[in-house]
Amino acid sequence: MTDLSKYRNIGIFAHVDAGKTTTTERILKLTGKIHKIGEVHEGESTMDFMEQEAERGITIQSAATTAYWKDHRFNIIDTPGHVDFTIEVYRSLKVLDGGIGVFCGSGGVEPQSETNWRYANDSKVSRLIYVNKLDRIGADFYRVVKQVEDILAAKPLVMALPIGFEDSFVGVIDLLTRKAWVWDESGDPLKYTIQDVPEDMKAKVEEWREKLIETAVEQDDELMEMYLGGEEPAIEDIKRCIRKGTIAMDFFPTYPGSSFKNKGVQLVLDGVVDYLPNPTEVQPQPETDIEGVETGEFAIVDPSRPLRALVFKIMDDRFGALNFVRIYSGTLKKGDTVMNTYTGKSERVGRMVEMHANDRTEIESAQAGDIVALIGLKNVQTGHTLADPDNPATLEPMVFPDPVISIAIAPKNKGAAEKLGIALNKMVQEDPSFRVETDQETNETILKGMGELHLDIKVDILRRTHGIEVEVGKPQVAYRESITQAVEDSFTHKKQSGGSGQYGKIDYTIQPNEPGAGYAFESVVVGGNVPREFWPAIDKGFKESMNKGVLAGYPVVDVKVTLRDGAFHAVDSSAIAFEIAAKGGYRQTMQKAGPQILEPIMKVDVFTPEDHVGDVIGDLNRRRAMIKSQDTAPIGVRIKAEAPLSEMFGYINTLRTMTSGRGQFSMEFSHYSPCPKNVSETVIKEAAERKKAQEAAR
Structure with a gap:
């Protein structure tokens, strides 16, 4: 039996471009999993193995890998940052015990960071905070720490301080040991020296160290009394308190660094070992009946108990469907027959593999606490539970949001229609936030998703992965109707x-x-x-x-x-x-x-350089947006607004033109709201014209 106290199931999540994938690459290098570091901006990272990811420099689907650090096993999932793919983050957090929230040293707490943080809170996932990119212009570790408090209403527990900022960032000071880790300029993560604290930082180190210990000892009344009596607890006792508070989510250990420059990642890895929970230390998953009502039983992490495993992701590759599974209790062996409690049917585990991005290692068995991929399952979808056939139970299922945008597609080559159906079926299995429908009247294939980029990528996957060229109609909004x-x-x-x-x-x-x-x-x-x-x-x-x-x-x-x-x-x-x-x-x-048309309203978060704020707000107003707030940051202004989806198509191109390519925005669904009269009339008129065209086509 494997020692579960040495397991860490962790995810890495953040806003687009905060450096999640680069951080994962550094972790893999330090743990000896890879020997050459692949850079995201060169399209060569290990974890972004899809063509679309390499090309756009973003993560689209979560990737899994296993690595070892100080005789601890890390099952790591690198998740996407773009808002159109938050479903990947949500599913990953659902099966993780701990996480690393990565924040950009200059961008700070960005829109997607908030969404991911909220998901992590909902899933009760303990986290470390890693403030990355401290070598960049405008980077400020202390400002990001303050933003975590103000924007996320979270309590960062600063574990280390940066030495220098921007170009002068050379290393970090571990507050517990009062030692400075200083890296040379070779870029090799292993070329560092451990030195005494620089003279000019001693006062600051003592100030932050005191805050750290005061917060930690609140977890233990005896140590608190001892500390108040003037006696400093031993470092092991302080670490024990930090671990307890981190698992309870009372605070979040926070580290500075620069993954690209290979500085500071070792301390984060040590933090994962020291402070994040192993599978037995998190609250066990509640078991439910098929309707999702809790039965009062729990899937306790124990290899000797009946099997309980949750399928959290399905990925299609050249060998067939890979079902990513988190095993909560029991053991699973190659060749076992398990029950899918959603369908009530038995499934046979053909092969079992340990994943490293898109490479795999065959394994014979896995147990409670493991994250593995199974090959050979027939009728399994994301969110299904695999259980012991003699003692079945269902784990809490996943809930996915409804899509808000759709496009019509048709194969350019009429002979590709059957091929298109098979490809779309595989893609729906992989991504529960992606839906496909056939319009019975026009016979058109309708793709539905979470945003323009989401559908853009799907069309690209059809073209590249499946070799199907399609004609794409203009995006349609998912309107709703109600009464007054x-x-x-x-x-x-x-x-x-x-x-x-x-x-x-x-x-x-x-x-x-x-x-x-x-x-x-x-x-x-x-x-x-x-x-x-x-x-x-x-x-x-x-x-x-x-x-x-x-x-x-x-x-x-x-x-x-x-x-x-x-x-x-x-x-x-x-x-x-x-x-x-x-x-x-x-x-x-x-x-x-009194029927009325409702339109989807999106939460829009725009970042713009200061000299373009007037243009951006003017343009948002023309798009019927309601400006909610405007915050000035050191390198620009962040505008939060709510705007109708129908007015936001192609917005990224307009924003880039207005801001000379420096503006960024993200958007996620907020709620439905009644349309103004003129918009309603247009929507009703377009629907009538579509109906007329369909009847004529018959």
């Missing part, structure tokens, strides 16, 4: 044409529901006017009708239907008759309930 007023109404479905007839009468109220609450159905019928066995059919009739609104055919949200009364016939009434009555009632009543 309550209406009481009645509908009778009556049909008599020889033999048994159909009869169902319903009295109901259709009213607006709370924003974001979706569709709800309630019956307040007393007595037997509408027998209870017909209520589900009425609910189904209304619910299915909500897929198509009365204004432009978009799905209807935030509506509540209350069944008040009705009537039935002892012979002619049936579930189907009441379902048809509900559908008829929907068509009759929705027009009277």
Whole structure:
């Protein structure tokens, strides 16, 4: 049995361009996993192995690897920073025990850092903070520490101080040992010397060391009393307290460094060993029933217990589908038969591999605490649980957001249609935030995703990986419909044409529901006017009708239907008759309930140099944006706003033109909001024209 106390399942996450992948490359070099460092900006990093990643210099899908440091095993997942791919971060955090949040020394706490931090809080993942790129112009370690406090409402526990900034950044001072680590200019991470603290930094080191110890000893009353009595605890005792507070997420050990210049990464690795939890130290995963309701049982990390494993990612490669699995309890061997509790079917584990980006090492078995990839599973999707067939249980499933943008595609070569279907099916398996639908009326293939870049990459993957050239329509917004007023109404479905007839009468109220609450159905019928066995059919009739609104055919949200009364016939009434009555009632009543079009509103975060602020705000106002805040940073201004998605297509090109290529922005879905009248009219008109064109095409 492997010693689980030596395991660390960690993820590296941050905003785009904060240096996550570069940091991972340095970790792999230091742990002896790779011998030549590949640079992201040269398109040669180990973890960004997709062509699209190498070309754009960004991480698109999370990559997994295993490395060893000081006889501890690290299972590392490098995640994307771009907001369109946050789903990758969310899934990875779900199965990790600890993480390293990387922040740029000059950019500080950027928009995507906030989203990722929020996901990590939701998943209760303990973290270290690594302030990277301290060799860059405008870098300021202390400013980033302050931003972590102010923007993320988190408590950074500074473990080391930088020696110098920007060009003069040469190393770091470990506060606990009062030793300076100074690297030479060769760029070799192993060429450093450990020296005494420089004279001009002694006072600062003592000030920050005192803060560190004061915060740490709060975790232990005895040590606290000892410290207040003037006695300094031993370093091992302080470390024990830091570990306890880090696992409880009371604070986050914080380190300075520059991954690109190979300075400071060793201390972060030591921090992972010293302070991040092993698999047995995190709260065990709750077990649920198939509906997602907790049973009160937990998947305790123990190799001798029944198998519980969560599939958190599926990746298609030349050898078939790789299912990335986190094993929470039990052991898994090559050739084992396991149960997929979602489908209720058995699956056989053909092969098992340990991943290193896109290389793999065959293994015979794995146990609780491991992250491995399985080959040979047939009907498994992200979020499914694999369990012991004799003792099945489900782990808490993952919830994925709905896409907000869609495009229509068609293969340029008519013979590629079948090939396109197979390729899209594989891509949907890999990415749960990517959806594919076929428009029944036009026969068009519709791709739905989280943003323009997301869909852009998908089309690129079709072209490069699967060799399918497609024509792409212009992006479409995922509008919704809702209502503004309550209406009481009645509908009778009556049909008599020889033999048994159909009869169902319903009295109901259709009213607006709370924003974001979706569709709800309630019956307040007393007595037997509408027998209870017909209520589900009425609910189904209304619910299915909500897929198509009365204004432009978009799905209807935030509506509540209350069944008040009705009537039935002892012979002619049936579930189907009441379902048809509900559908008829929907068509009759929705027009009277003040229907309206809702549009997706996005949280927009724009960074611009100071001399272009006026232009950027003016342009956002023209896009119907609401400016929420404006913060001045040392190297520019950050503007937070909310804007309709329909106005934001192609925004990156406009922003780059306005700011001479120096502006950046990120955008994520916030909520749905009613459209202004002129926009509604345009949306309804376009829907009518589409319908007309479809009918003509028939």
